[in-house]
Amino acid sequence: MSGLDSNPFVDPVDTNPFQDPSITQATSRASENAGEFNPFSATEMEPHTGKTIPISAASSQPAILETSVEQSARANAAAGQANLIKQQEELEKKAAELERKEQELQKRSAGRALNSGAKENNWPPLPSFSPVKPCFYQDFEEDIPEEYRGICKRMYYLWMFHSATLFLNVLACLAYFTADSKYGVDFGLSIVWFILFTPVAFVCWYRPVYKAFRSDSSFSFFFFFFVFFFQVAVYIIQTVGIPNWGNSGWISSISMIGTNLAVAVVMMVVAGFFTVNSVLAVILLKMVHAKYRNTGASFTKAQQEFSHGVLTNPTVQTAATGAATSAAQGAFGRSQGN
Template identity: 55%
Template structure:
């Protein structure tokens, strides 16, 4: 089994990589698309970092502290969660042509597209430097608003590219004959092939057979005639 190599952490950090990632194991016809989605994840992660800086400028420029705190939460939570929740499923889907992983990717990534759109809009108090907060803040502090404009443009780019990626992967999946029923069949067959499930089923069947054999064993059947004779003798 290959050793985990992602994320590539420095040796002085007492943590080990959690995942194995090598685009060479992706089939050649899907390798380019898989890399593009990986670059999209990198762009989103960088956007969250830049948004954190933008919210810091927003705070020092006279804005509230809430946006700064929320931007830190976005950065800490959504950088790893986006990798695990939508990039890893599509990576495994391209690797093994797994309908179940494709469906997991579609379900989560649709939510990611919606979140990116709201981040680009920039509802105040959400911890993002979107269009609403940036445009309004130009009348308060132009310098801070210009810094806020950078993550705003990046969020807009992420939302647009995410929508394009979602439709592209969906068309690619449907073009190969994929469907929800296929994913359900794959999940069902995969669950049946699980060795733990098989072992439990075998044990249950064996227990039922043994129970039936014991019930039919004459030695376990009460001898009512002998009992009557004993009672009469008493």
């Protein structure tokens, strides 16, 4: 019955795992070492009391990582500073360029004032033995600033092409007249247009634009625009070629194809010249207007220049003085008669 009294769920040998010899030996050594160490004892403090490390010996700059916000702010500030430096350099360049232009204009004005009596007219270039002397002075290199010199020369070349076209128009109208005697009016008017419009074009629209670019004159600019607009209209009329108007244009030349083909070809060539004149005139008018907008000219300045020119003109002053004297003498005579 003793076998029935035993508990089957109990281990037959009652063992304690912490009583293992290796474990008990290790724990005993650790407790001995812990009991022997005293951090506040004199023997343990002696090696550490020799010298203290001052705070200044440590790094004065703490290791702090910069955030992305600080980095982007610094980058933006650097970019803004570089942009400001670039803008300042551009402004300084523009100021230096303006100062240079102003000095050149002053030098040219001073040179013209000093040499106004010494300079002789050189246009048109006539031989020295000619009884007719030049009427104008013209020097692109000396009078016209470099930025306006090109457009001013193109206007001069346009005037030369204009004169050549009017001369060829006389020849075409002569052929027109030889083909049919009823077109003698066109031949006569073509001679008048050549003799009249060649010098008038030079005086009325080329010289004003030359003076405008030479002295930055607002009045000369406005006078040029007013006259040259009508010149463009005349070019268009000459290109069309209305019969009996003295122009060898497209209508007149096409009408001669059935009558005389050779004369028609000559007239068509001149009509092409008139067409080129019209196109070049429109292009150069736009180019001069673009240059005019950069010069700072205005209608108010033109009025001031006109008023100043009229008041200081010796001819106008003499005429005004004579008129005032005559009026005063007349009033004095009438007062004595009464």
